[in-house]
Amino acid sequence: MKTALGRVRGLGSAKSGTDTFWLQRLTGVFNAVFVVITLGIVIALAGRPHAEVIAALRHPLVALPIGILIVSGVIHMRIGMKEIIEDYVHGGPKVLAVVANTFFAVLVGASTLFALLKISFGV
Amino acid sequence: MADAGAKASRPLSPHLQVYRWPVTMLMSILHRFTGGALYFGTLLLAAWLIAAASGPRAFEIVNAIYGSWFGLLVLFGYSWVLIHHLLGGLRHFVWDVGAGFSKPARDNLARLNLLGSIVLTVLLWAAVLLFR
Numbered sequence A: 001m002k003t004a005l006g007r008v009r010g011l012g013s014a015k016s017g018t019d020t021f022w023l024q025r026l027t028g029v030f031n032a033v034f035v036v037i038t039l040g041i042v043i044a045l046a047g048r049p050h051a052e053v054i055a056a057l058r059h060p061l062v063a064l065p066i067g068i069l070i071v072s073g074v075i076h077m078r079i080g081m082k083e084i085i086e087d088y089v090h091g092g093p094k095v096l097a098v099v100a101n102t103f104f105a106v107l108v109g110a111s112t113l114f115a116l117l118k119i120s121f122g123v
Numbered sequence B: 001m002a003d004a005g006a007k008a009s010r011p012l013s014p015h016l017q018v019y020r021w022p023v024t025m026l027m028s029i030l031h032r033f034t035g036g037a038l039y040f041g042t043l044l045l046a047a048w049l050i051a052a053a054s055g056p057r058a059f060e061i062v063n064a065i066y067g068s069w070f071g072l073l074v075l076f077g078y079s080w081v082l083i084h085h086l087l088g089g090l091r092h093f094v095w096d097v098g099a100g101f102s103k104p105a106r107d108n109l110a111r112l113n114l115l116g117s118i119v120l121t122v123l124l125w126a127a128v129l130l131f132r
């Protein structure tokens, strides 16, 4: 025996929806904060010699905000692009595009984080 | 009987080609456009960090590209897109807490979004070029 509510719970179009809406806001707030910090860091380091940039990026207070921006950014951009795809692409191509979107976000996130950690922990 | 003048002044069904663009519509489109551009623009930060992690040679190449007139043009555009989307996001947060829905508030937020992004981008680059 199930109640009427129990039968429909979790059966929305994608079994979720408000979750991604909320996560898009949450990552948006994180982005707003850490974009400003990272922009400052990048401007301060732009055009500087390699050794100087590496020395700066090694500092935890420099690496951490960039790392947080990367994680928050790729989650945010994946949700945003998925929504754009779902608005304009339909059928088979949509499935491909949605998979490619996740692939791109994971690739960008993983490779950039790896680069940051490689610098942090030294070569 | 309706004459030609009355017929011409009938309301048209809203559609992209015949719609007088309200500023809020332009900002809605721009938020999506800038979000999509930032999606690929992330590669700029990725390339910079990956080059730095790879070594001095790779880093010099990326630095040379970013420092060229073409690179600076791309970075200028990227910075405007980023700032515009950031302000657009803050505009969404205002709505999310239930404020800013009246017609004048909507229009003012939209104008502030566009004007603010242009002013902040120009100020940012002026500061960078003057003090760096």
Ligand code: HEM
Pocket: A024, A025, A028, A029, A031, A032, A033, A035, A073, A076, A077, A079, A080, A081, A083, A084, B031, B032, B033, B034, B035, B036, B038, B039, B040, B042, B082, B085, B086, B087, B088, B089, B090, B092, B093
């Ligand atoms: C800088 C701080 C940022 C804030 C405050 C912010 C905020 C937001 C918000 C609130 C939305 C949802 C808009 C809606 O529901 O219609 C959104 C959408 C989006 N954002 Fe961001 N965002 C930021 C940075 C970024 C970055 C860095 C990227 C990409 C790397 C990005 C990519 C996107 C995309 C692709 C969308 C979907 C656009 C659409 O559906 O029309 N955002 N952003």
